[in-house]
Amino acid sequence: MADNRIYEPFQDGPQPPYLTKHYGRTARMAPEGLLAASPRTPTELAGPKWQNGPDAEKSLVHGAKGLALGQLIRVVVRVLDEDARPQRGALVEIWQANAAGKYQHPVDQRDAPLDENFRSWGRGLTDDQGEVDFLTIRPGAYPVPSSGGWWRPPHIHISAYGDSISSRLVSQIYFPGDPLNPLDGILQSIPDVQARERLMLKHDPSAGIAELALGYRFDLVLRGRAATPLEG
């Protein structure tokens, strides 16, 4: 793929020169000739490909034959750093079961119905406020196979990428007050009760859509004392 963008050269002030008298290593590493452009390989160019733009994949509920079954919800995810500064341009992905607790995935062999109008994943980029919103449904609970009666509470898997494909945070978010939350082996594997609480969606009517979807918010905090716990 051709990359025809023109980059300004580094300014001398904020960047050190290639050859620095007091830094011996630079004598071995500094170029002696003119710089040559290196080809950009898939490694440098890899990233999400948006067939219809980054806003086209934020709804999980608009199928070919209508809306998905279940309680429609709008989830506004906000990505923040440790100082509560919004993070713009973060790629946020979610994936979840449908209203019957069934995943649209060959690994899920449980006898539960699929919903042809529900797509079990969505993704989008955060805006200037660090926010990205998804229209989805409250997922159903599902039993963990061969677990002796353990049912996963309704939850949404979530991931956010930083500035490269290797910088990624993965976790799960839950619905407050669900009776399965205190019994869930994954949620309860987080020892700190306050940290578990940070994985709860917050009901917020202002995030909803009138007469269509209940509103929820979730702050995904990358670092610091309020950091979002990772998936166990």
Ligand SMILES: [Fe+2]
């Ligand atoms: Fe799950």
